[in-house]
Amino acid sequence: MAFETFADFLNMGGHGLYVWLSYGLGLLTIALCIYLPVIQGRETRRTLRRRIQRESIKS
Amino acid sequence: MASSWLPRWFYQLASPRWCYSITGKLIPWFAATGGLLFLVGLIWGLAFAPSDYQQGNSFRIIYLHVPTAILAQSFYMMMAIAGAIGLIWKMKVADMVAKSVAPLGAALAVLALATGAIWGKPTWGSWWVWDARLTSMLVLLFLYLGVMALNSAIESETTAAKSTAVLALVGLVNIPIIKYSVEWWNTLHQPATFKLTEKPAMPAEMWIPLLVMVIALYLLFGLAMMLRLRNEILRRERRAGWVKELLGS
Numbered sequence: 001m002a003f004e005t006f007a008d009f010l011n012m013g014g015h016g017l018y019v020w021l022s023y024g025l026g027l028l029t030i031a032l033c034i035y036l037p038v039i040q041g042r043e044t045r046r047t048l049r050r051r052i053q054r055e056s057i058k059s
Numbered sequence: 060m061a062s063s064w065l066p067r068w069f070y071q072l073a074s075p076r077w078c079y080s081i082t083g084k085l086i087p088w089f090a091a092t093g094g095l096l097f098l099v100g101l102i103w104g105l106a107f108a109p110s111d112y113q114q115g116n117s118f119r120i121i122y123l124h125v126p127t128a129i130l131a132q133s134f135y136m137m138m139a140i141a142g143a144i145g146l147i148w149k150m151k152v153a154d155m156v157a158k159s160v161a162p163l164g165a166a167l168a169v170l171a172l173a174t175g176a177i178w179g180k181p182t183w184g185s186w187w188v189w190d191a192r193l194t195s196m197l198v199l200l201f202l203y204l205g206v207m208a209l210n211s212a213i214e215s216e217t218t219a220a221k222s223t224a225v226l227a228l229v230g231l232v233n234i235p236i237i238k239y240s241v242e243w244w245n246t247l248h249q250p251a252t253f254k255l256t257e258k259p260a261m262p263a264e265m266w267i268p269l270l271v272m273v274i275a276l277y278l279l280f281g282l283a284m285m286l287r288l289r290n291e292i293l294r295r296e297r298r299a300g301w302v303k304e305l306l307g308s
Contacts, residue, residue: 002067002109003114009106012116018181019119022174023105023278026123027168033163037286045306048297051094052307 073150076079076301082285093278100272108268115235120178122269123140126276128171132197132234134164134280137233138206142224145251154220155295157227164282173197183247191240192248202230216295223241256296256297 003009042055065154104122111118145153175193176186187193194232206223213219220273241250252259253273259266296302 002107012119013110015115015117015181018117018177019105020124022120023178025169025173025177026127029166030276031164033283034279034286037283037290041286041290041293042294048293048302049306051297052303054305056135 067234068249071290073148073152075152075155075296076299078152079289082289084286086282087159089278089282091284093275096271098277099277100103100275103268104272108265109262114182117181121175122251122272124171124174124178125269127152127167128196129175129273130276131164131167131171131196131251131281132237134160134167134284135199135202135227136231136234138164139224139227142220142227145220146224151295152292154224155288155291156266156284157220157224157282159208159291161203161210161223163283163287165200165207167280168196168200168203172200181249188247190248192237192246193250195240197235199235202227202233256293268301297300 010016010020100122105119108119108122108229110116141153141157143162144150145157172193177194179188180186199277209226210223212217213222222277238251239250252261252269293302293306
């Protein structure tokens, strides 16, 4: 461990704001990059499924 | 008939159906190993790696900044190469790969620039300087945005893919400029941490977690890319028999 206490860890030797701001942004961006295509995929599949069902009723 | 000197998997890659099924099998592995390595690298880098003797703990931003900067550049190369393959062999899947990579590359470039700015404030005393490395990285972001804008502005999928491939290939000239900017010009930016020919200048307990983070982000953004690619395949192949079969049941 590079830190004595948890408060030291949060403080990051006075650079806490910079470090945690970077990591906050990073985690948010990475999560969105994975989560957004997942919900888009669900939406695409739902729409396509509906279209296929409609077509099979017509024919 | 197409020449047969290319390996078989190259032709399999050309099949949207094959790509859809292989990425479906790879995704859980990328998610599991990428997630695990990310957690390991994150905790290691934030809590266990020693602090820098000059920069103190703000140095820990490196574990996010360097991987995102590396990935932003290699995703650009991937986009340009996929675009070139699409141009040369008229491979639809390659066009879809190029299209799926672009927004992720843009996000990575934003992240590299943002973490760099946040790191620059305590280290150089400024959020931004018009330095060769920073400026060429900003150009990379604009290239990504240009590719995305051009792609969405053209109605026909094939014409859009061709135009964006050409733009991406022209922009490829920026990649060596980013890489050598710290050597060609006087710059505030420190030189590269990882070089192919030399051992890193920092001690192992600092660069091993960095390597872990680089691999983790490759896996996680590879995962994101495959997710986007699958959506694109479904959308473009919606009239194909195999898609109807897959979703109809």
